[in-house]
Every structure is written in structure tokens, then in C-alpha cells.
Amino acid sequence: MNRHRRSLLKGALAAALAGIAATLGLTTPRRAVAAEWPRDAYAAKTVDDALKNLYGTSTVVASPEVKIRAPLQAENGAVVPVSVSSNLPDVQAISILVEKNAAPLAAHISLGNGAVPYFSANIKMGSTSDVHFIVKAGGKLYSAKQNIKVTIGGCGG
């Protein structure tokens, strides 16, 4: 079987199962954390558009309470380790955006009760860029950014 057909079949099966689950009332109407993968936010070409898609607003307040751990310089843009944490109360989500990437949104996490406001991932950077770290706390967006210099870009190949 070719790959395309396989994924089509899988999709159809998943849809059918989801339908059955919904009919049986197995799925809860609202989960603690986000459900759909945010396609439009990942397709957005600017930081502002990505934020509008994700959060409904691009109004962010720069805050020292958004704490970043990231290198100032990355030799290899294909693997740039970044971490973000915060002491802000009621943190609901954290996003990482690379301003100069073709699509800036790199990763996003929704945090439920029991999670500590912390998120770490290895990301790809096409070139030297500001990297924006967004924390949603108490319904508001807070941000911090850091410029990371990239010697060898990590997108494309």
C-alpha cells in the first residue's frame, strides 16, 4: 500500500472512531487543555498573526517574570535548546516563536492543573533571529525575547 492511501485510511478510521466515541458520550465536551492542533497559528507568517490565531490578541506585555534559558549563539540552527519558566500566577499556556522563521510559531503548550509553568524544547532556526517567549497567565499575555545568533541555519537543508 502506498503511503498516501495508508494515511487516508488511518484518517478515515480515526474519524469513524471519534464519531462513535462522541455518540457514546465518551468524549468530554471541554477538556482541561486545548484539543485541536492550531493549524492557522502554525501557518501564520508573522509573530503577531500567530499570536492572534492562538490567543485572539497580539497584545503582549514584556515581563521580567518570563524567564528564559537559551543560548546567545547557536552553532547549529537545527538544534537550539530553549527553556521558559515563570513565577506568574495561573499560567495557562506557553508559546515559543522564532521571528525570522518562515512560520514563526515553533511550539506551544497548554498547561492544566498540576503542571508547573515550565516548557523546554529543541527548536530549529533558519537564521539569526529574535526568539519570543510568550506566557499566558490569568488571561493575559506576557513576553520576553532573546536574540540568538545562528552560524549554520537549520531549516531546509
Added chain:
Amino acid sequence: MAMKMRTKTANGETEIMVLIDHPMETGQRVDPKTKEKIPPHFIQKLTFSLNGKEVAVADLGVAVSKDPLVKVKVKGAKPGDKVRVTWSDNEGDTGEKEIVIN
């Protein structure tokens, strides 16, 4: 695809580290032989649960590195608690792993 998980507890917070073997293809790379674009193939969802309760859901894009290494932290976890991580990608492939906190 293989998954590795580890936890580390300090000061009432448990860090969950997960490493997944996955190509995380961007859809922008060109196959040097065929000169054709390699289609995107990347993890979209990564779900972290503690004792069956979902605590965090990450949405990933193509800008997460190949073989993603992702870390989150949970509070109040005890030895014997179960941590489960599940993932799914844009082609419908999925994986999961559960470990017990030491």
C-alpha cells in the same frame, strides 16, 4: 518509533523529559536524488498525563528539531506515580510510553 523518558524530582517538582525518534520533516527540504520536495512529517500533539490525568498538551510545529527533546514539570508527584506521554503526527502515526516515578 522509539521513545525515551526520564523523570527527576526536586523541591516538590518533577521534571518529565521525553525524547522521541522522529524525522520532523519540514516539507521544505528537497531530496538530493529525485529533486523533489520531501513532504512534511512531524509530531503535532504531545500529551503528558500523571496517573491518568492530563496535565499538559504540547502542540508542535515543523520548527521543533528532529528527534524532539521536550521537557515539562509537574507538582506533587510521588514515587510510584505513573507518567504517560503520547504523541501523534500529521500522518496519523502515534506512540506512547508510560514510566513509574522512582
